[in-house]
Amino acid sequence: MIGWIVLGLIVLVAVGVIAIYNRLVSTRNDVQGSWKQIDVQLKRRHDLVPNLVSSVKGAMTFEQDTLEKVMNARAKAVSATGMQARGEAENVLTQALGRLFAVMENYPDLKSNQNIMQLQEELTSTENRIAFARQLYNDLVANYRTRLQVFPNNLIASLFNFLPEEYFAAEEAARTAPAVDLSLKGK
Amino acid sequence: MPLTFIDIERQKNWRIAVFFLVLLLVYLAVALVVTAPLTDLTGPSTPRYWTVAVLLSFLAAGLHLWFSGGNAVAAVMHSLNARPPDPGDDIHRMFQNIVEEIHVVTGVKRKIQCAVIPSLSMNALAAADLQGNSLIAVTEGLLSRLTRPQAEAVVAHEAHHVLSGDCLETTVAASIFGTLSAALEKFRTLSSNRILFVPAVAVAWVLLKLSSLLNLFISREREYRADAAAVRMTRNPLALAEVFHLLSRSWRGAGFIGGGLEMLCIVNPQATTLDEREGFVADLLSTHPPLRKRMDIMLRMARVSVTELDARASGRNVRSAATAGPRYHAMSPKQVWQGPFTLQELAGLPWLGPLTWMTTDTAQAADRAWKDPLINAIFQARLAAPECKDSGMSCPSCCQPLKVTSQEGTQVSRCHFCAGTLIETAKIPRIIARTDRTNPCTERVTALARTVMKENQLRQVHRAFERSARSSVPALSCPKCGNRMYRGFYSMTHLIEVDRCSYCGLTWFDQDELAMLQCLIENRLVPDQGDMPATPSLQ
Numbered sequence: 001m002i003g004w005i006v007l008g009l010i011v012l013v014a015v016g017v018i019a020i021y022n023r024l025v026s027t028r029n030d031v032q033g034s035w036k037q038i039d040v041q042l043k044r045r046h047d048l049v050p051n052l053v054s055s056v057k058g059a060m061t062f063e064q065d066t067l068e069k070v071m072n073a074r075a076k077a078v079s080a081t082g083m084q085a086r087g088e089a090e091n092v093l094t095q096a097l098g099r100l101f102a103v104m105e106n107y108p109d110l111k112s113n114q115n116i117m118q119l120q121e122e123l124t125s126t127e128n129r130i131a132f133a134r135q136l137y138n139d140l141v142a143n144y145r146t147r148l149q150v151f152p153n154n155l156i157a158s159l160f161n162f163l164p165e166e167y168f169a170a171e172e173a174a175r176t177a178p179a180v181d182l183s184l185k186g187k
Numbered sequence: 188m189p190l191t192f193i194d195i196e197r198q199k200n201w202r203i204a205v206f207f208l209v210l211l212l213v214y215l216a217v218a219l220v221v222t223a224p225l226t227d228l229t230g231p232s233t234p235r236y237w238t239v240a241v242l243l244s245f246l247a248a249g250l251h252l253w254f255s256g257g258n259a260v261a262a263v264m265h266s267l268n269a270r271p272p273d274p275g276d277d278i279h280r281m282f283q284n285i286v287e288e289i290h291v292v293t294g295v296k297r298k299i300q301c302a303v304i305p306s307l308s309m310n311a312l313a314a315a316d317l318q319g320n321s322l323i324a325v326t327e328g329l330l331s332r333l334t335r336p337q338a339e340a341v342v343a344h345e346a347h348h349v350l351s352g353d354c355l356e357t358t359v360a361a362s363i364f365g366t367l368s369a370a371l372e373k374f375r376t377l378s379s380n381r382i383l384f385v386p387a388v389a390v391a392w393v394l395l396k397l398s399s400l401l402n403l404f405i406s407r408e409r410e411y412r413a414d415a416a417a418v419r420m421t422r423n424p425l426a427l428a429e430v431f432h433l434l435s436r437s438w439r440g441a442g443f444i445g446g447g448l449e450m451l452c453i454v455n456p457q458a459t460t461l462d463e464r465e466g467f468v469a470d471l472l473s474t475h476p477p478l479r480k481r482m483d484i485m486l487r488m489a490r491v492s493v494t495e496l497d498a499r500a501s502g503r504n505v506r507s508a509a510t511a512g513p514r515y516h517a518m519s520p521k522q523v524w525q526g527p528f529t530l531q532e533l534a535g536l537p538w539l540g541p542l543t544w545m546t547t548d549t550a551q552a553a554d555r556a557w558k559d560p561l562i563n564a565i566f567q568a569r570l571a572a573p574e575c576k577d578s579g580m581s582c583p584s585c586c587q588p589l590k591v592t593s594q595e596g597t598q599v600s601r602c603h604f605c606a607g608t609l610i611e612t613a614k615i616p617r618i619i620a621r622t623d624r625t626n627p628c629t630e631r632v633t634a635l636a637r638t639v640m641k642e643n644q645l646r647q648v649h650r651a652f653e654r655s656a657r658s659s660v661p662a663l664s665c666p667k668c669g670n671r672m673y674r675g676f677y678s679m680t681h682l683i684e685v686d687r688c689s690y691c692g693l694t695w696f697d698q699d700e701l702a703m704l705q706c707l708i709e710n711r712l713v714p715d716q717g718d719m720p721a722t723p724s725l726q
Contacts, residue, residue: 114593121277125287125288129291132288132289132292136291
């Protein structure tokens with residue numbers, strides 16, 4: 001009789017372990033999948049930047065400094081390795097691009113150029129996609145980390161060597177969230 | 188609120204089941220009423236009778252739900268005449284990009300279609316159906332008046348409806364009863380069979396009455412939640428507040444968006460007092476929360492007051508009026524001073540040359556056109572013009588090749604000689620809606636539009652009077668198919684003569700006619716009844 005109970009308990013524990021293991025794997029895959037999304041968008045931006053720079057170069061003779069900064073930032077972002085370094089390099093590129101867009105406002109003849117306007121729209125769109133992909137990634141990482149750290153999961157995670165994923169850091173200045181109060185009550 | 192949109196996606200919707208239950212009960216009631224005389228013949232109701240009745244109503248409700256909810260997205264698109272965005276159009280491309288951006292934040296799990304509704308009203312809606320299609324549609328009017336951040340906020344709001352699943356439930360609710368009322372209409376026109384007609388009407392009438400009760404299920408809260416989610420995605424509460432501010436003062440499509448689609452929209456097309464009220468009854472019966480309150484919540488997040496928002500909106504209008512630039516007068520080949528023109532209008536003048544005499548409002552003396560560097564740039568652009576793409580068609584009035592140019596962000600074919608414009612008829616609403624951006628309503632065009640309208644009004648009266656009267660100008664032939672184009676007024680309230688080819692869906696505007704039309708609609712200039720000569724009675 002006792003033997004049956006012990007056997008039942010073992011089976012129960014085994015089923016629990018399998019369920020938790022599977023859920024951890026699927027969460028980790030979600031995180032890695034969403035990292036691919038960021039990667040795709042970053043690559044897209046790296047491809048678009050040289051096009052934009054070469055097409056505005058002629059008109060913006062006085063802003064060679066800004067253009068150079070953008071190109072340097074891009075080169076660094078392409079060659080950076082490791083999550084931390086990439087995040088920082090990409091943030092530098094974002095800021096350099098932001099400055100370039102601000103300066104472009106002063107050149108009205110750039111606005112009448114269809115090609116440049118299209119490139120700018122594409123880049124703006126890519127910037128947004130990067131930001132959104134990062135939001136999703138960080139949400140999923142937070143989710144995954146919580147799953148790793150809560151009680152029974154942490155035992156299984158350490159047993160099967162699940163490692164916490166790193167956050168993709170947001171740049172400080174550009175996209176800090178405003179003091180958002182999402183509760184509908186506060187009057 | 189769940190952590191990510193993937194979590195939301197995993198939640199199931201119980202309200203669909205409620206709708207199914209309501210439908211089931213309705214059909215059961217109908218079955219009982221119809222078979223009531225039969226039970227008298229066969230004796231008291233037996234278990235077998237009940238089983239058959241329940242099974243039949245189950246079947247009927249299931250079929251009804253599937254056929255109305257199964258392909259609801261296509262039905263919504265069809266009823267609003269919505270089309271996918273045009274890739275050749277700047278603003279449409281921006282809209283498509285925004286939808287794809289928002290798609291990224293959802294974890295790219297579900298494809299969201301986007302569409303543009305060819306209407307000048309200002310509204311946006313989301314729809315989803317049981318087959319897993321989902322749609323975000325924005326009207327041309329709203330799209331053309333929004334800046335990029337504002338459009339992002341609107342799309343994010345609608346995307347949350349799609350992802351949270353409350354869109355599915357409202358679409359199914361709308362289509363269960365919407366398709367029914369449409370079917371009822373069709374039935375009434377097609378069928379003369381009275382015997383079939385009566386029970387069908389009875390069922391439809393009951394369902395239509397029930398549909399107003401549906402508002403009980405549609406909570407106002409979901410709009411607040413979608414607003415909050417939009418801010419969470421775009422981090423920009425001010426943009427959404429500006430959208431509400433804009434919507435609160437515009438035509439939201441009452442009369443155009445109907446058929447139970449109100450609950451899919453971002454604001455109720457019918458601006459009712461019930462919507463702006465608060466309290467238990469309003470919460471229960473209304474599907475949309477007060478716009479004012481939604482705006483207040485956004486403004487509180489952005490820490491901006493309403494007066495600041497007002498000042499901003501009016502400041503923007505003033506700026507767009509102030510950037511009009513200097514006015515030019517030009518000596519026409521007939522040695523008559525014409526104007527005032529803006530720089531853009533000058534570029535469209537076919538007879539303007541480097542040696543034309545020019546003067547401005549401020550300058551004292553006249554001078555040759557080439558001496559003004561701004562005007563000289565026009566001639567340089569004309570020399571470079573052969574670079575722009577050939578549309579492959581020739582001008583219907585002067586037979587020169589038409590060039591593809593961009594007007595208000597969309598592609599049109601223009602003749603560089605007579606300054607006429609050929610536009611696909613489907614694109615006209617978006618060009619009219621976008622007058623804010625370039626402001627074609629200069630003094631000259633407004634004055635011209637008034638004169639032309641008055642003249643055409645007289646002509647219309649004459650034409651009605653003497654039916655044989657024909658226009659002396661020969662009809663143009665369509666540059667695409669070669670058939671004769673039909674000449675007529677743009678509409679009965681906008682008396683601008685245009686040439687249309689209904690086979691190819693093309694419309695030809697002579698010089699200034701497009702600007703005049705934009706101007707008439709923008710300034711709401713309508714035929715003036717007072718100035719008319721005594722209208723001859725038409726029969």
